Amino acid sequence: MEFTREIYWNVGHNAGTLVPMYLFAFTAIGLLVRGFLKRIEIYKQGLPLIRTDQPARRLLHMLGNVLLQKKVARVRWPGLVHGFFFWGFVLLFIGTTLIVVQADFTDLFFDMKFLKGTFYLLFSITLDVAGLVCIFMLGGLLVRRYFFAPEGLETKKDDAIMHGLLLTILCTGFLIEGSRIAVTELGTPLSYWSPMGLLVAKGIAGMGEGGLRAMHKVLWWTHFSLVMSFFTLIPLTKFRHIFTTSTNYFFDDLGPKGKLVNLDLENEEAETFGVTNVKEMTWKDIFDADACTLCMRCQDRCPAFNTDKPLSPMKVVNQLGEVAFTNPEANLVDTFGKDVLWSCTTCRACQEICPAAIEHVKKIIDCRRAMVLMEGEFPGEEVMTAMEATEVNGNPLGIGYAERGDWAAELGIKPLAEDAEVDILYFVGCYGSFDKRNIAVAKSFVGLCQAAGVKVGILGKEEKCCGEPMRKMGNEYLYQTLAMENIEVINSYGVKKIVTTCPHCFNTLEKDYRDLGFAIEVEPYVVFLEKLIASGRLQIDARELSCTYHDSCYLGRHNDLYDAPRALIKAAGGKILEMDKNRAEAFCCSAGGGRILAEEKIGERINVKRVKMAAATGAENLISNCPFCLTMFEDGVKGAEVEDALRPKDIAEILAERVV
Amino acid sequence: MKILVCIKQVPDMESKFKVDDGGTWYAKTDLAWRMNEYDEYAVEQAVQLKEQVKDADLTVLCIGGDQVKETMKKALAMGCDRGAHVADGDSSGKEPYQIAGIIAEYAKDKNFDLIFTGMQSQDRGSGQVGLLVAEMLGLPGITTVVHFAYKDGVIEAKRELEGGVKACVNVAAPAVITCQLGLNTPRYPTLPNIMKAKKKELLSIPVDDLLKVESRQETARMYFPEKKGGGLVLEGDAAELADQLVKILKEKTAVLG
Numbered sequence: 058m059e060f061t062r063e064i065y066w067n068v069g070h071n072a073g074t075l076v077p078m079y080l081f082a083f084t085a086i087g088l089l090v091r092g093f094l095k096r097i098e099i100y101k102q103g104l105p106l107i108r109t110d111q112p113a114r115r116l117l118h119m120l121g122n123v124l125l126q127k128k129v130a131r132v133r134w135p136g137l138v139h140g141f142f143f144w145g146f147v148l149l150f151i152g153t154t155l156i157v158v159q160a161d162f163t164d165l166f167f168d169m170k171f172l173k174g175t176f177y178l179l180f181s182i183t184l185d186v187a188g189l190v191c192i193f194m195l196g197g198l199l200v201r202r203y204f205f206a207p208e209g210l211e212t213k214k215d216d217a218i219m220h221g222l223l224l225t226i227l228c229t230g231f232l233i234e235g236s237r238i239a240v241t242e243l244g245t246p247l248s249y250w251s252p253m254g255l256l257v258a259k260g261i262a263g264m265g266e267g268g269l270r271a272m273h274k275v276l277w278w279t280h281f282s283l284v285m286s287f288f289t290l291i292p293l294t295k296f297r298h299i300f301t302t303s304t305n306y307f308f309d310d311l312g313p314k315g316k317l318v319n320l321d322l323e324n325e326e327a328e329t330f331g332v333t334n335v336k337e338m339t340w341k342d343i344f345d346a347d348a349c350t351l352c353m354r355c356q357d358r359c360p361a362f363n364t365d366k367p368l369s370p371m372k373v374v375n376q377l378g379e380v381a382f383t384n385p386e387a388n389l390v391d392t393f394g395k396d397v398l399w400s401c402t403t404c405r406a407c408q409e410i411c412p413a414a415i416e417h418v419k420k421i422i423d424c425r426r427a428m429v430l431m432e433g434e435f436p437g438e439e440v441m442t443a444m445e446a447t448e449v450n451g452n453p454l455g456i457g458y459a460e461r462g463d464w465a466a467e468l469g470i471k472p473l474a475e476d477a478e479v480d481i482l483y484f485v486g487c488y489g490s491f492d493k494r495n496i497a498v499a500k501s502f503v504g505l506c507q508a509a510g511v512k513v514g515i516l517g518k519e520e521k522c523c524g525e526p527m528r529k530m531g532n533e534y535l536y537q538t539l540a541m542e543n544i545e546v547i548n549s550y551g552v553k554k555i556v557t558t559c560p561h562c563f564n565t566l567e568k569d570y571r572d573l574g575f576a577i578e579v580e581p582y583v584v585f586l587e588k589l590i591a592s593g594r595l596q597i598d599a600r601e602l603s604c605t606y607h608d609s610c611y612l613g614r615h616n617d618l619y620d621a622p623r624a625l626i627k628a629a630g631g632k633i634l635e636m637d638k639n640r641a642e643a644f645c646c647s648a649g650g651g652r653i654l655a656e657e658k659i660g661e662r663i664n665v666k667r668v669k670m671a672a673a674t675g676a677e678n679l680i681s682n683c684p685f686c687l688t689m690f691e692d693g694v695k696g697a698e699v700e701d702a703l704r705p706k707d708i709a710e711i712l713a714e715r716v717v
Numbered sequence: 718m719k720i721l722v723c724i725k726q727v728p729d730m731e732s733k734f735k736v737d738d739g740g741t742w743y744a745k746t747d748l749a750w751r752m753n754e755y756d757e758y759a760v761e762q763a764v765q766l767k768e769q770v771k772d773a774d775l776t777v778l779c780i781g782g783d784q785v786k787e788t789m790k791k792a793l794a795m796g797c798d799r800g801a802h803v804a805d806g807d808s809s810g811k812e813p814y815q816i817a818g819i820i821a822e823y824a825k826d827k828n829f830d831l832i833f834t835g836m837q838s839q840d841r842g843s844g845q846v847g848l849l850v851a852e853m854l855g856l857p858g859i860t861t862v863v864h865f866a867y868k869d870g871v872i873e874a875k876r877e878l879e880g881g882v883k884a885c886v887n888v889a890a891p892a893v894i895t896c897q898l899g900l901n902t903p904r905y906p907t908l909p910n911i912m913k914a915k916k917k918e919l920l921s922i923p924v925d926d927l928l929k930v931e932s933r934q935e936t937a938r939m940y941f942p943e944k945k946g947g948g949l950v951l952e953g954d955a956a957e958l959a960d961q962l963v964k965i966l967k968e969k970t971a972v973l974g
Contacts, residue, residue: 438902
């Protein structure tokens with residue numbers, strides 16, 4: 058006997074079944090398509106944006122994340138449960154499709170059956186197990202959502218529909234299988250290849266063939282109708298994420314990571330700058346809202362949200378969607394709220410974890426641009442003062458520009474204007490140049506270079522703020538002015554390589570300046586120093602060092618540099634007591650996104666919270682790699698009252714203390 | 718309504734100042750330039766008045782070399798309609814009476830309803846120009862204004878006096894107003910306004926056409942104050958600090974007899 062089964066058993070493979078079945082199916086699929094076409098009209102309210110270039114790379118990125126559930130599984134348990142459910146669901150979908158293909162296509166037209174023999178056995182057991190896995194995973198997710206919901210998890214009607222519908226479909230599936238097995242397979246070896254179906258069959262076998270057949274027929278049509286309802290519900294409920302979230306990976310920003318779009322400020326036609334209206338966002342920004350599954354991962358990691366500020370990245374994304382669908386004329390800045398928009402530190406924790414490839418930060422900056430460029434508004438007067446100071450003196454601290462290079466004079470470091478024959482141009486940045494605490498870091502870095510025989514030059518009074526805080530605050534005009542001036546000066550000296558100690562400078566020169574025609578190699582000091590040590594040019598005496606390490610947002614999430622700084626600390630003899638939130642999950646110091654210029658007026662202080670995390674490790678030193686972080690931590694140790702126990706330091710300092 | 722606002726370009730006060738070779742003014746190397754702080758209040762107030770009365774024409778006037786045009790552009794971006802640049806490569810060599818004379822000569826036949834300026838400049842700080850302009854034009858001059866309201870041709874102003882006391886003044890336009898810190902918060906120019914400012918009228922007038930008065934005073938010498946002592950920061954715990962303090966008081970003063 059060959060292993061197989063009669064497709065359409067009991068319901069009949071005839072016009073009486075097929076005509077209503079296919080009518081129903083085509084209607085459902087038609088409704089599904091219509092639902093999405095309607096949504097596409099909404100996405101198209103946004104501005105054009107090309108996200109279909111490099112299709113092969115995009116497809117690979119999408120498949121990696123959809124099939125392997127890479128990002129979903131970053132949060133282990135719910136992620137794995139979702140992953141297993143996904144795969145069960147995929148297998149059931151493939152299995153059902155195979156049945157349709159054989160019964161109504163290959164067998165019908167070519168007399169060809171493939172669901173037989175060994176393949177049928179594998180098919181049978183695979184689907185049986187897949188169904189069981191789906192029920193367990195869905196049950197698990199249901200219990201989590203309705204009985205052990207993490208704080209803040211929003212549960213809507215959509216969730217009830219999704220859980221209810223899918224569970225009913227899965228259970229009716231097993232009952233249908235069970236009743237079929239009870240009548241046709243009980244006692245045959247074939248039944249063992251459907252263990253779950255067999256179990257059900259044994260349970261209901263007592264109903265007798267007549268009852269079983271009647272129940273089978275009713276359930277078959279119920280099951281089928283529910284599946285068709287599922288199709289029609291996809292565009293109307295959160296089920297839509299099956300399509301939107303997966304395609305959002307295809308439309309993902311391929312990088313450079315986090316780089317903002319340059320505004321064309323020379324465009325005389327432009328009447329507005331930045332975004333206040335959903336029609337000034339791109340279609341992708343609206344699509345993002347449809348890709349969101351409200352999983353809350355962004356919000357859970359947002360430093361603003363977690364210190365009682367009004368910002369939730371998830372809320373911003375969903376409000377944008379709501380506006381696009383219900384009230385496209387609404388003012389987005391008012392919809393989100395100004396305090397919400399100013400609270401973002403652009404730390405990228407939201408985007409890094411988002412399993413739907415949503416771009417949160419860009420939307421916030423777009424709105425900030427409108428506030429600054431169209432209204433001259435800032436989160437506070439102190440920020441406006443810093444902007445004006447930067448216009449006048451090229452630094453937000455307001456110190457006379459001519460003193461910018463004074464710190465380096467005693468080290469014998471000359472500005473390029475006096476000596477342009479150097480190995481590297483050290484782009485010092487404002488804090489390294491003017492802030493007493495960070496001048497110590499700049500000196501340490503220069504000391505390390507000198508110990509390794511690297512000739513360093515600076516721009517001195519010709520250097521200006523890289524423009525990063527201004528740009529992130531929305532002041533694109535000031536950013537571009539500063540950038541153009543810096544680029545012109547740097548280019549005039551024929552510099553070969555630039556090294557930075559500030560990750561904000563690095564990110565800006567390495568990514569943002571490229572859009573303005575800047576072509577010189579830029580390297581962050583951690584990478585530069587690691588190479589010097591590896592090549593033996595720089596010798597470090599490893600001495601005991603009790604420390605924890607803070608990944609700055611702009612070296613970490615924005616540039617994926619997690620190992621080089623750790624290697625340097627190791628070379629210095631440090632054993633890092635990691636904080637719970639480290640690497641891509643690191644908690645921001647509060648000063649990104651131009652917030653270094655602003656007072657933190659709402660909620661708990663982010664820097665104090667981070668310092669407390671560092672203090673909890675019991676380490677004596679809090680090592681970081683960013684002047685903003687260092688500034689915030691020097692302040693934070695006072696706020697957390699751990700001044701005596703915990704010393705904030707920069708990597709350059711601990712290395713300089715141990716140079717041979 | 719016709720409004721004039723007079724501004725001056727001054728060095729940023731955070732700059733490192735040196736006395737120039739002539740010994741009568743500061744050297745102009747390594748300085749960052751900006752709008753005189755008090756003139757920013759004047760521009761803001763003038764723009765607010767223009768926005769209030771709607772039908773107004775606002776001229777910004779500045780005396781100096783070509784580099785002052787940058788500062789004038791900021792005033793234009795803040796909302797002034799046109800610029801009158803009095804081209805003078807040696808404006809810092811002119812004393813307040815001459816500066817006032819230039820402004821008065823420019824304004825005398827133009828029937829301005831209101832003239833705003835800062836109560837003093839951050840660099841010379843004479844505080845004379847506004848009042849001298851008023852005097853030369855025969856207009857009432859109200860100085861150190863910290864509150865300004867305008868209704869039906871009447872100005873209601875508050876002047877800051879010593880010790881936190883304020884004087885309330887009502888005066889009919891035309892008049893000259895000099896502005897003090899606290900009057901308003903100058904706006905940050907929006908990008909469309911910065912763009913528009915680039916296209917606004919900015920006419921240069923040679924200073925010789927307007928300078929009709931003789932100087933009355935001369936700067937004899939400019940110098941840094943002589944260093945006489947300085948602050949002393951004591952460090953240590955409270956008991957130690959007390960001892961140190963007593964010691965200093967005994968040695969250097971007579972308070973402990």
